[in-house]
Amino acid sequence: MKFEKAVLLVGLVIAPIASAGAQFTTVVAPQPAQKAAIAAATEAKAAVPRDTGHRATLQAMSAWVDSVAGTPAPVVVSDSAAGEVAVPSDSAVAPSPRSEGAGTTRFADGARAPNTASPLPFILVAGLGALLLGGWLVVTGRQPATAPVRPRRRAP
């Protein structure tokens, strides 16, 4: 009976943890190609003449999107005398697919506030709860080292 109660208690602790799995949005898998893309863009930017007639523009979103595809981001170089020169490409405007489901990631009039929900506190508390419960089960489930000695009855 005690064991059944313990199983029921464990189920109550684990069930919310399983449901929280859908909210695990904090960990983002590293993008190996991204660093290479940024490095390539930075090198290209450094190669631009440092006079005042030229200007380098790093398209951040372009680098982000292109890095997903594993291609270096283009660097736009043009003459500052022409005025507004940084023409974003289509890839620079389009939001990354991953960010679409995560809420607002770019400013727009009438947009929702960015998604700042974090499951970390819940996970931490659930983990601590599981640790404590598990520890209690281990301690109480330990078998006694020696069995108690029963006094023998004497025959009448």
Added chain:
Amino acid sequence: MRRKRLLGIALVVAGAGLVAWAGNAYARGWLAQDRARSEWEQRVARAEVERGRALAAGSARTAAVEGAPVARLVIAKIALDDIVLEGVTAAALNGGPGHLPGSALPGDEGNAVISAHRDRHFRRLGELGIGDTITTRTLTDSVSWRIVSRRVVNREAPAIRAEKGQVLTLTTCWPIGYLGGAPDRLILRAVPLASRAAAAATPRANQLAIATNASVSPR
């Protein structure tokens, strides 16, 4: 008895895994904020040179790389002094308050939107009220802001608005200090008390200065 013990061991292992996972995320966020602070200090030191270059280059429409430090946010009342990173993705918000891409930088014309997690950098944001002051520092501007509105809206509500003039909007999830979901958002809106522009820099020059320094890769 034996099954009970095995169950306990399994729970201990699972619990330790969850605690380690959450602790790792918190530690990475703390390290990211530490890195951003170091880089921010370097950028401030280089700001004079970059400002001169930006002024010489004229206007430019540029954007900072995601994850790059773009400003410093100080709110004395809640002992907050953090470096604001570009972007509001999960990776950026784990490292610090995030500047919503496409919104103005603090001190520029328009609505500057900064968001952060309610369990970390903005965990005490709910203590702020109308009249409290905020200070932001970009590479070219230091602005003191006064909170003029505080509201809680549904997460689906259109809370971000284009603004004329300088406006700072801070957002986080609501309710703060609650383990479950976050159905609402806390929105604080602030307007400048005073602006102290460093040298003769322009807002666009400010953006360019950030862009030319933007060498931090997203985490």
